[in-house]
Amino acid sequence: MHNQIEIKVESPISIANANSNAQHLIVHQRKGKVNTRLGPDLYRASLRGDWKAAKTALSQDKNIACIEITERGDRALHIAAAAKQTAFVHNLVEHLNTSDLELQNRHGHTAFYFAVVSGVVEIAKVMYEKNKNLTTIRGSIGKTPLEMAILLRNRKMVEYLYPITPLEDLNAEECIEILVATIHTDMFDIALKILNAAGAKIVTSPTTDKGRALKILARKPLSHNHRIQERIWETLVSIIFTVPYIPYFKRIYSSLQMRRQASRLVKGLREQIMTLPDSDIIKLIQETQVFHDAAKIGNVEFLTLFAHLYPDLIWKVDLNKYSIFHVAVINRQEKVFNLIHQIGAFKDLITLYKDKEGNNILHLAGKLAPPSRLNIVSGAALQMQRELQWFKEVEKIVSHSLFDMKNNDDKTPRELFSEEHKNLSKDGEEWMKKTATSCMVVPTLIATVAFAATFTVPGGNNETGTPVFLKNRWFTIFVISDAVAMFSSTTSIMMFLSILTSRYTEDDFLFSLPAKLMVGLVSLFASIVCMVLTFSATFFLVYNEEKHEQLPRLVAALAWLPITIYAVLNYRLWIALIHSTCWPAMVMFQPGKHRLY
Structure with missing residues (x-):
């Protein structure tokens, strides 16, 4: 999927005359007229926003505003919109007919499309007030102006375009494309509006890929503010947010708002999916492997929200025969792994699963963690400690018979752990010394x-x-x-x-x-x-x-100055040490606030 469009403001078309110096030929497409003098002047005026010069050119030939003045087929309005010349565009639109604003360059882009890409809402507003059809004209890659603004992460333009874009005129595929784009760019409030307006059309259509929105949401952090402490914290942040000159709390407030909107979006999408037949729901979840994606990044809120819709999610395995708990162990996601304490004796059955290489869940705990999870702890020695904590914790929930079970490489879990962490142990020793x-x-x-x-x-x-x-x-x-x-x-x-x-x-x-x-x-x-x-x-x-x-x-x-500097420069190490010694694994690995059912 292309998420950018390149805008080039090129030189006017020039054709050398065999008998004299090079002359600029501007061809009027509709009437076939040739003007060798006014085209370059209008090009420069559009690029610079010089309305006085443009007005002079238009007074001599009023049709010149509708002819191509670059090799790309751009007209004066294209150039001015791309150059963000707001006043110039406002004056030029008054001299154009309604249908003139729908003219496209040789790449299929209207001037309104360029205005959307430029991000200047005032320019787009002037054009739309002249012609209400501009929001439905696609560009060269088949995307509506609204979708292009979303892909470019221009929130102000998106907020302007959404109310004036007729979603009812778009098919289900286009609606799902716009919905997916808003989720990609974290515009969850717009995504909620789209889901409420066209959710039924998206979900019930047999041609749409409904799993795409789910897969993206599975990798987004959600808010689960069901505890009184969380509600108090969010209320406190909301109050402090109103105080000026505190940008840190404004960022926290924005993050909380996004998480709440993402949670509402998941719930809304879940309600729409629940209207499908059970067979379609099962097929959708199995094909997307959305639960495993959520477990991989630790999105426990997503898992708990969908557990009520699909209680059998704990039994489903991916192509590697991993359940969500196996994925959590591999990627060191303790919040997801802690859910295993809520399924009672079923955990004894799940821990017996083996992958294609004959590894049980304890073997997976013996493998080295991914770098993204390993590097959240400072220092090789503390990383080694965290790996040991994971291995010891998984040992607590598995049967003793799994301790000596060998995989296809004839290795027990402890032997695999020693082999995988050999270099980390050596690095930890050097770091300590x-x-x-x-x-x-x-x-x-x-x-x-x-x-x-x-x-x-x-x-x-x-x-x-x-x-x-x-x-x-x-x-x-x-x-x-x-x-x-x-x-x-x-x-x-x-x-x-x-x-x-x-x-x-x-x-x-x-x-x-x-x-x-x-x-x-x-x-x-x-x-x-x-x-x-x-x-x-x-x-x-x-x-x-x-x-x-x-x-x-x-x-x-x-x-006292050097002490302060020392404490500030080494605060990460202090936090890591305090966490590793004063915050033991028994606190990290325990049934948490999230309820699976």
Whole structure:
């Protein structure tokens, strides 16, 4: 399907005269007249929007506006519309007859078609008010102006064209093409209107490919705001959306609106499909494999919406003999996989399915995840951890007899896992060692400085050996922060040393290594914070005179700057570590909010 149209504004037709310099010949198609002088002037005027020059040319020959002035057969209105000359088009249309606006160039495009492609609604509006038939004239690739505007993602033009495009004059195939185009471009509100206006014609027609709209919707995120928490969140975002200068919440609000519209569209399409005979519904679902497409991207909302229409979806397999749960395991979609907890003992039957290579569902969990799902976690070690979590979770729901079952390559699930993840395990080991080595430098320096600061307190000691600032509150902060910095930096060093001396077996990546890295980084961050606090307290103690009261505050504020930068630059790693250690697999893999039936 072509989703773009190329517009070229070409030079006027020129034919060399054998007896003189080249002269521009403009041929009037209807009357056969030849004008060798006005054509190029009108071309330049149309391109530049110079209505004064065009008016002069039209005053000498009023028919010149309807003749071809480029090799493509474009007329003045074509050129002006493509050049987005709104005022020029408005004046030129007043000098044209109604039928003149239907003239097409040699590629079958009207000037209105060019106006739609240009995206200037005002130009299209001027032409349509002159001729109401322009919205039904197709272009060279057989698409209506409305469909072309949709494919070009010009929402303003689509919103203008939809009410004035007579859908009743379009056949079912054209209606489904427009519906599919709106879903492709996320214009779900327009798609809903089209479905309500022509849904019966689309669904009941035997010639339309009804599965195309379903397949596209299966790959779109939907809103399932049936929980009170979700409704409260959407209401809150809607309120904040009204506050100006908050673009972030405006994007969230737009996303929520699109998800709600997509959900309504799925429900509307489902209602239309339910009017078909049962045999047609089953054939439509089996041919499109729409449930497997939804499971592949984790569109659990789509699955649950259609589960009421077609309860047997859990038993259907694709060409590879995969159910939706097998597809979820392969593509690491935990939301879809969690639905298996809702089918009771039936899950024991589904897990016995084998594919063409003899792999059961545990073998599929042993395969390496697709890159798109693997890369949602930062770091090879944490990716290895997530893969292990998936394998362990699938182990919980299958029979023990599947643990030792071999596929056609004579491999058990665990052997297949080790083979598939060999390189990832090696990369995880290297990543862990490099991270530990790099991070161990800083706590070593902090431990050295903190140890030295214990014996060289600010201000020194008096004759009895007591610190001069002993009763000062900043001295108490200095002592406590220095002690915590010493303790936390030592802890960090020990954790990173433990990482460097680990065995790096597969099971070590499940909890041991990520936990050690988390403790090491947290203690490192704590030691940095305490060292900066110690530094700040020292300045407040030394420069405690009134004339210097602003200096320690300034230095202390600047000292916190590197900590902030460090936290901002490494926020992804912090999130990944917190998720992997404080948000275990038992939370990720559990019956969720979505109900299958």
